[in-house]
Amino acid sequence: MIGNLEYLFSYYGLTLQHDIWMNLEDGVDGEAALSAVDTLGIDVINTRYASRILADEQAVMERVGVFGTLSISFIAAAIMAAVWVTDVQLRVLE
Structure with missing residues (x-):
């Protein structure tokens, strides 16, 4: 306030x-x-x-570890989504 x-x-x-x-x-x-x-x-x-x-x-090393894990998880999820979208597009083209 x-x-x-x-x-x-x-x-x-x-x-x-x-x-x-x-x-x-x-x-x-x-x-x-x-x-x-x-x-x-x-x-x-x-x-x-x-x-x-x-x-x-x-x-604090716990904080560094948590944020590192979250960053890697976000990157992995983005890669998996990109692969999935590419796979769906290839199936539509067939």
Whole structure:
């Protein structure tokens, strides 16, 4: 959900825990950005870096194996379909 949190917080009179996503330019230090956010009076409870999560997940060998198997299966299915279509066409021509 995307909305104006300041309006909601002032309307209900309380501040709820929420997530803030930041898209940082290449070369920007995430820790420096967090310290800048902290100077605004925003309490940072938990941080996660998408680039680190993606690198960790891509390094998991089970994921690599599953996607490799799916790729080979897709190619095999495409070849089998092409052979079947060719066979049907040859039978129609006879």
